[in-house]
Structures are given as structure tokens and as C-alpha cells.
Amino acid sequence: EPEVTQTPSHQVTQMGQEVILRCVPISNHLYFYWYRQILGQKVEFLVSFYNNEISEKSEIFDDQFSVERPDGSNFTLKIRSTKLEDSAMYFCASSSQMATEAFFGQGTRLTVV
Amino acid sequence: AQRVTQPEKLLSVFKGAPVELKCNYSYSGSPELFWYVQYSRQRLQLLLRHISRESIKGFTADLNKGETSFHLKKPFAQEEDSAMYYCALKPQGTSGTYKYIFGTGTRLKVLA
Numbered sequence: 090e091p092e093v094t095q096t097p098s099h100q101v102t103q104m105g106q107e108v109i110l111r112c113v114p115i116s117n118h119l120y121f122y123w124y125r126q127i128l129g130q131k132v133e134f135l136v137s138f139y140n141n142e143i144s145e146k147s148e149i150f151d152d153q154f155s156v157e158r159p160d161g162s163n164f165t166l167k168i169r170s171t172k173l174e175d176s177a178m179y180f181c182a183s184s185s186q187m188a189t190e191a192f193f194g195q196g197t198r199l200t201v202v
Numbered sequence: 203a204q205r206v207t208q209p210e211k212l213l214s215v216f217k218g219a220p221v222e223l224k225c226n227y228s229y230s231g232s233p234e235l236f237w238y239v240q241y242s243r244q245r246l247q248l249l250l251r252h253i254s255r256e257s258i259k260g261f262t263a264d265l266n267k268g269e270t271s272f273h274l275k276k277p278f279a280q281e282e283d284s285a286m287y288y289c290a291l292k293p294q295g296t297s298g299t300y301k302y303i304f305g306t307g308t309r310l311k312v313l314a
Contacts, residue, residue: 093245122301132246132288132304145301180246190236191302193246 091115095181095194102171102201110166110197112181121164122182122191123156125149132180138164171201204229206291208305215279216313223274223308225263225289234292235265235272236302241285249287250274259283279312286310 094113102108114121123135136146138156153175155167164183168175178198182191205228215221227233235252249258252265252272263274272289286309290302 124302124304131306132302134301134303137301190248190251192248193238195245 091192093181093183093192093194095179095197097197098195099198100200102199104173104201105170108168108171108199110168110179110181110199112164112166112194113162114164114181114183115185115192116162118183118185118192120144120184120186120191121156121158122184123166124180124182124193125177126180126196127174127177135166168199171199173201175199176201204291204293204303206289206303206305208287208289208308210308211306212309212311214311214313217281218278221274221276221279221283221310221312223287223289223310225272225274225305227270227272227289227291229270229291229293231294232267233294235263236290236292237261237263237272237274238288238290238304239285240288240307246288279310281312281314284310284312 096111121138124132125135126132134147136150136156137144153169157165178196180196181194184191207226209224237249238246239249240246250263261274261276263272265272286307288307289305292302
């Protein structure tokens with residue numbers, strides 16, 4: 090069964106450093122998403138991406154964040170200068186145009202120290 | 203405001219007992235409602251969506267527009283049902299995109 094895969098599973102970074110979280114969506118899917126979950130809090134929408142551009146973003150997704158689909162298979166989330174409060178589990182998801190659900194990856198735990 | 207509320211952080215039941223995980227939503231239009239489950243160390247998986255009115259692993263959920271609720275129910279809990287359950291809303295008019303609004307989740311523990 091096809092799956093969304095995310096790498097790495099855990100990333101530790103120093104405050105102020107740039108991080109790139111990687112995702113490989115399901116191959117025939119057209120819509121891609123990033124969500125995050127701060128420990129003990131709810132899963133929050135960050136951004137959706139379709140047709141090589143951002144289709145919607147939340148207020149969390151400020152100028153520190155960017156997304157890219159560099160090669161037609163990977164979908165990345167970049168955080169330019171990490172802050173302590175960026176520590177969270179980041180989930181990638183994808184959906185096909187005709188699907189009735191989004192499929193989630195297993196998440197990347199980002200720890201900013 | 204669009205919001206999903208799951209009032210219980212933790213629900214513990216004994217094996218064989220009925221389960222009801224509560225979900226209430228606040229939305230002015232006609233949303234799509236979903237239940238996602240996350241077993242220990244696994245990814246979020248779709249459990250139910252209200253439009254299909256299906257039963258998965260013995261779970262059912264009925265959308266009650268009058269009470270703005272979408273409670274998840276199972277008549278007889280099994281130990282393997284222990285997991286984190288998230289109720290999610292997809293706003294109307296977002297066909298094709300899955301900007302879910304999630305609740306805070308309820309951890310279900312089924313005791314032997």
C-alpha cells in the first residue's frame with residue numbers, strides 16, 4: 090500500500106539554524122500539506138500546496154517557513170531560523186483530487202535547543 | 203469561528219464496555235467530519251468520514267447537525283482500540299484540499 094514517507098524521523102537543531110524537513114508524498118497525489126503538533130496540543134494546519142504553488146497557509150506559516158517541490162517527488166518544509174517554539178512533530182500529508190481523505194506521513198519530531 | 207472540541211483528553215474503559223468519544227464542532231456551513239486514529243508510534247490514519255456512513259473496526263459516528271456533534275461510538279471496546287483519536291473538520295468549499303481543523307484528541311485506553 091502506498092505511503093507518505095518523511096525523513097528524518099527526529100531532528101535536533103540549534104536555535105537560529107535552518108532545517109529542512111523532507112517528505113515523499115504518494116506518487117499520483119496532487120495536493121500536499123504540512124501540519125504540526127506541539128507536544129500536548131492539537132494538530133495544526135500550516136500550508137497546502139498544489140500545482141507548484143501554495144494554495145493556502147495559516148497564520149503560523151510566516152516568512153520563516155517555506156515549502157518546495159524541488160524534483161517532482163519530494164516535498165520539503167524549510168524553517169530558516171529556528172526558534173525554541175518551533176519544536177514540534179511535523180506531519181506531511183497528501184491527497185489526490187478525487188480522494189476523500191488525506192494520507193499522513195509518520196511525522197518528523199523537530200527539537201530546537 | 204471554526205473549531206473542533208474534544209472535551210476528554212483521556213478515556214479509560216474496560217474491555218467489552220461501550221465507548222463514546224465526544225466531538226463537537228463550530229462551523230457556520232456544512233462541513234465534512236472525519237475521525238482519525240493514531241496507534242502508538244504510527245501515523246495518523248483515517249478511521250471514518252461522515253459522508254460514507256460506514257463502520258470501521260466496529261466504530262460508527264453519526265453527524266448530528268442540531269447538536270453540532272460527531273461522536274465516535276463502539277459497542278464493545280477491544281484492547282487493540284487503545285490509541286489517540288482525533289476528530290477533524292474539513293470546511294465546505296475546500297474540495298480537493300484537506301485543510302483539516304483538528305480537535306485536541308482523546309486518548310482511549312482499553313483495560314483488560
